[in-house]
Amino acid sequence: MQTKPIALTILDAASVIVLGIAAYLALVFAPTELVMGDVQRVFYFHVGTAWVGLLGFLIAALSGVVYLITKDMKWDRFEVAAVEVSTMFFFITIVLGSIWARPAWNTWWTWDPRLTTAAVTELIYVAYFMLRQGIEDPEKRARFGAVYTLLGGISAPITFMVIRLFRTIHPVVIGNQSAAAQGGFDMTADMRTAFFFALFAFTVIFIDLMWHRLRLGAFQEKVEQLKLKVSI
Amino acid sequence: MFLETTPDTSGYMIAGYVIAFATMGIYVLGMFLRTRNLKQDLETLESMQSDKKASRPKKGKPKTAGKK
Numbered sequence: 001m002q003t004k005p006i007a008l009t010i011l012d013a014a015s016v017i018v019l020g021i022a023a024y025l026a027l028v029f030a031p032t033e034l035v036m037g038d039v040q041r042v043f044y045f046h047v048g049t050a051w052v053g054l055l056g057f058l059i060a061a062l063s064g065v066v067y068l069i070t071k072d073m074k075w076d077r078f079e080v081a082a083v084e085v086s087t088m089f090f091f092i093t094i095v096l097g098s099i100w101a102r103p104a105w106n107t108w109w110t111w112d113p114r115l116t117t118a119a120v121t122e123l124i125y126v127a128y129f130m131l132r133q134g135i136e137d138p139e140k141r142a143r144f145g146a147v148y149t150l151l152g153g154i155s156a157p158i159t160f161m162v163i164r165l166f167r168t169i170h171p172v173v174i175g176n177q178s179a180a181a182q183g184g185f186d187m188t189a190d191m192r193t194a195f196f197f198a199l200f201a202f203t204v205i206f207i208d209l210m211w212h213r214l215r216l217g218a219f220q221e222k223v224e225q226l227k228l229k230v231s232i
Numbered sequence: 233m234f235l236e237t238t239p240d241t242s243g244y245m246i247a248g249y250v251i252a253f254a255t256m257g258i259y260v261l262g263m264f265l266r267t268r269n270l271k272q273d274l275e276t277l278e279s280m281q282s283d284k285k286a287s288r289p290k291k292g293k294p295k296t297a298g299k300k
Contacts, residue, residue, distance in 0.1 A: 027249070032238060039241035042248035049252070088259045092252050099248040103241045209259070216267055223270050226277045230284065 002218075008211055015208040022048070022201035025194035033185055039103050040185065046096040047173065048198035049089040052206040054156040056086025057125065061153025064146035073221070076142035079149055080132075081213035085206060087125045094118055105169065105182055113162045114170035121155040128152065138224075 026044035033040035060082040067075035097115070098108050109115065128148055135141040163170045171184030173195075187195060 037239045037241035038245040041245050092255050096248045099244050223273050230280050
């Protein structure tokens, strides 16, 4: 494995710092929401992780397109890294949403349009890894993966837009609220600070984890090639 | 007059943040372990490759007994 670049070490430190600040702003700095109480504080990490989750799925779809055009395996590695990191973040989004829903909606889960599309999106990308596991040939695996992420990428904008297009109980924080929405709230200036900082913090962490995952992918490829060389 | 109090939902908040940090921690740990395992694989493969090179017979003229 190549030696770790100094920029990545700096980014690692920056990620830890911004995560700490985001947690402080969410847990201490932001005021307590009067109707829901402290559980509203999960909102900052819920939206932050959702943002990088959906962003990563779109990046994976774009990487898939570039791979199909160039046939360069580095784009396949980029696609895998984006999907893996985003699937992890989107899992956090769903779990935090479910935890918030229990006191806000009096249920852990409901088949609301937003919750349904989010669950489908997560399952699409879990299945992506199952698909890749089942294909031996690296080029075929990359081609199938690229087409899959391209089709799966459609689920990201659908998940984002669904609460703005359909009647849903999921609140809309930015934009017009559905009449049926439950648990919505108006953000104060301090809440907005915590909210936008969380978006920034998770973007930094996402870039950092993507970089690490890309290095791991390149290292895996090196080991695979050496395995083939030794076995001949 | 109604006296409305903010409900105590701090237990849910703590559970949420514990799960969020644990998930990220497990992912980072997983990535570290995968890297460590690959490093071990690489070391094994490199030693196998050097053993293979050492055991391969050298090409060239076979050694014959010289004239005395």
